[in-house]
Amino acid sequence: MCTGKCAKCIGASLYPLAFCCIVANLLLFFPNFQLDYVQDTSKLTPEVLYLGGIFGGGIMMFLSIAFAGVGVLGSAYCLIVSSLGLVNGPMCQTGNANWSRPFYMDPDKLELTDRSYLFHPEIWDRECKQPKDIIVFNVVLFALLIGFSGIELVLCLLQMINGLFGCICGTCGKRSSGPV
Structure with a gap:
């Protein structure tokens, strides 16, 4: 695969993946799709609050x-x-x-x-x-x-x-x- 095709494939993959990471991290705030847990964040897994999907997998991909x-x-x-x-x-x-x-x-x-x-x-x-x-x-x-x-x-x-x-x-x- 030439570098142009590879860059196109990677680029075309990164944006949907970044979007999916953001959505997944946001959904983690609502276990079982319930709003109760987001009001008391002590009931959420700490890694959800670290926002790895939003910042690391999402925003960092859009930085350039x-x-x-x-x-x-x-x-x-x-x-x-x-x-x-x-x-x-x-x-x-x-x-x-x-x-x-x-x-x-x-x-x-x-x-x-x-x-x-x-x-x-x-x-x-x-x-x-x-x-x-x-x-x-x-x-x-x-x-x-x-x-x-x-x-x-x-x-x-x-x-x-x-x-x-x-x-x-x-x-x-x-x-x-x-x-x-």
Whole structure:
């Protein structure tokens, strides 16, 4: 059996087996299909409570795709938070010596004529006195975070799809036409 067929067979077997392990472990909480025992776990076998079927036989089998999924969530979170940081502007000391976010635009009070501070660099030093050049600092770093997390998002999505198809369909490979 070639490695591609073997990987396909293993991958196609792992997911149903992982599902069966989870279901079996859950059923162990209900001996004889009765709800009485789950309320008093002292009447259950300790190994049922160790959740070996759920974690070991179930969840651990999904980890390669799950970690890529966690990467998708993490990169999407970074992308959203960084975008908000860029749009809302930095916290800085304003002309009246108070610390605030002078460029923050409240979505409830936003009008169509309002423009972002990003398009008006001439007001940056006038509105933010300290720290020096905080707006450029924030814009550059938040823009980098947006770019990096966007790339991470795409790569994690590709890894998740690749892992799923790799487990289900197996690996790609050419057969050699003769001896090497």
